[in-house]
Amino acid sequence: MGEGSSRIELRADARHNRELILRAAREAFAARGLDVPMAAIARRAGLGVATLYRRFPTRESLVMEVFADQFAECFSVLDDALTDPDPWRGFRTAVEKVCAMQVADRGFTAAFLTAFPGAIDYERRRVEAERALAELTRRAKEAGRLRPDFEHADLVLMLLANNAVVAEAGEAAPVASQRLVAYFLHSFRAEGAASLPPAPPLSLHHVHRIP
Amino acid sequence: MGEGSSRIELRADARHNRELILRAAREAFAARGLDVPMAAIARRAGLGVATLYRRFPTRESLVMEVFADQFAECFSVLDDALTDPDPWRGFRTAVEKVCAMQVADRGFTAAFLTAFPGAIDYERRRVEAERALAELTRRAKEAGRLRPDFEHADLVLMLLANNAVVAEAGEAAPVASQRLVAYFLHSFRAEGAASLPPAPPLSLHHVHRIP
DNA sequence: ACCTAAGCGGACGACGCCCTCCACTTATCC
DNA sequence: GGATAAGTGGAGGGCGTCGTCCGCTTAGGT
Structure with a gap:
């Protein structure tokens, strides 16, 4: 940690393609949910699969960036x-x-x-x-x-x-x-509230499922 | 059409296996939802895949029978x-x-x-x-x-x-x-009801998606 | 007991997705 | 303009599911 370099230095074309991928992924996710094939995203971006995988090694990393x-x-x-x-x-x-x-x-x-x-x-x-x-x-x-x-x-x-x-x-x-x-x-609403059964032990953290 | 035979005449073992399949499918569906692999159901029933497919050519036919x-x-x-x-x-x-x-x-x-x-x-x-x-x-x-x-x-x-x-x-x-x-x-409940946005055009029929 | 058709099971080819590898292209620096 | 490392694309191996095909088994009638 602390190299300062990290990923700032991407070649211009690579940076451009990265944006293409993000846009394509955004569109694909919006239209069909999170489980679209990686290849479909790459195709929509007009790029090869490898490019996608090099930039975003896991599906999660892509999702995180997109959202x-x-x-x-x-x-x-x-x-x-x-x-x-x-x-x-x-x-x-x-x-x-x-x-x-x-x-x-x-x-x-x-x-x-x-x-x-x-x-x-x-x-x-x-x-x-x-x-x-x-x-x-x-x-x-x-x-x-x-x-x-x-x-x-x-x-x-x-x-x-x-x-x-x-x-x-x-x-x-x-x-x-x-x-x-x-x-x-x-x-x-509080108004007119009657008694309820107990709440389930769920949290944003508890519920996790990536398609 | 109209032979009257239809499917009443199943051999005894076949009828038995049919029940095994239904039980296995019921358990599998209950536990993991409708998209369990057909092979898993067959295995759970202790039978071959072909038997399952012969009795229930489509997934839907199995689901219908089970439920x-x-x-x-x-x-x-x-x-x-x-x-x-x-x-x-x-x-x-x-x-x-x-x-x-x-x-x-x-x-x-x-x-x-x-x-x-x-x-x-x-x-x-x-x-x-x-x-x-x-x-x-x-x-x-x-x-x-x-x-x-x-x-x-x-x-x-x-x-x-x-x-x-x-x-x-x-x-x-x-x-x-x-x-x-x-x-x-x-x-x-009617009690305390305030106005609502319009209802969507959904019906039990309209909503259909088989995994 | 034996015949025969119904029943059986597992192997198999097709398909779709995942992810990697490698030979080719190209931006960037001098 | 040439060296070089970064970047690229598509082919391909792996995996899991589907649904079928075919040679073997067995129920059930005689």
Whole structure:
């Protein structure tokens, strides 16, 4: 560590091809989910498979890179939510925006839900995300708008549910997702809350499956 | 057509092996979902692959046969629900039971949600199921317990959601599913219902995907 | 007991995906 | 413009699944 070199020195054409790969992968993931063949991505980029593998030795490394900015967007959503003076509105819009991101990009969820064992940076971010979410829910509960027995794992339930609905609904995905999220938000409200069965021991970390 | 023979005349050993296959398939589907290799099912049954393929030329035919009784159970659940004097309790218990069936058997949902183009009998049953569900929701709405803007497609949303949660939660599946269903039922109640975005154009028929 | 057709199993070719290896091309520095 | 190391593409070996083919086994009738 600390050589300073790392990877800054890529030849110009290589750097260009790297961008082609990322764009192709982004498109492919968005359209067909995370399990598109590596060869299909390479073909879409107009490059050979070897080039793809040299730049991104594992599928995970490619996924991580592709979704880096989506992750960033996700964090900015959380930050926005935290600075909203109305805690419930913050909570609600954060949920809505993240679910809309799932609709916009089929692969995003899988990346979001997937903890790559080796990806240190991702791990750090995940912890940050969980902290932000915890704070968000704490404040919404304190304001008396989020039901007191709401738990962290409930968001995981919702993300899984939304992911499945988006995956299966095809054309109808945007409408279906909005309806689903409205239902969830309605049942997350403190108002009229009845007792619930216990929450499952799920976390963003716990749930991981890379296709 | 019209020989009357059809398949009644199977040799005794063949009939026995057929049962072995069905049992093995049931176990395999329950444990790992619908996409287990055919060879794995054959091995579990202690038979050769050819035997499996001769008896069930397509994966679908096997799935249909395996889940025939689960379908029957499903219909009896709907019938019970329809005879319940309390429409809301009928609706609620039907939902809870079907979702519990999804937990008990990973493959069941996929079979439930999958419309095999050629399976006439299945198609007829699906239509029956949809009619029963329609009646169930109509009565629950009439009793003022189910929200008036509830739609058929919302059940599909829930089944998809539950399926995904069951698939991903592993050990925690039973707890996770119960929690999820409680949330859904809460938001399906007429009491405290706020306006919703429109329902997606989904039906049990519309959603079909065989792994 | 014996005949015969139904039943059986495993080997096999096809396919699709993964990932690597190596001979060829090309950017970059002098 | 030439040296050289970085970069490239496609062929190919490995793997796992599918579904079929064919020679052997065995149930069940006589």
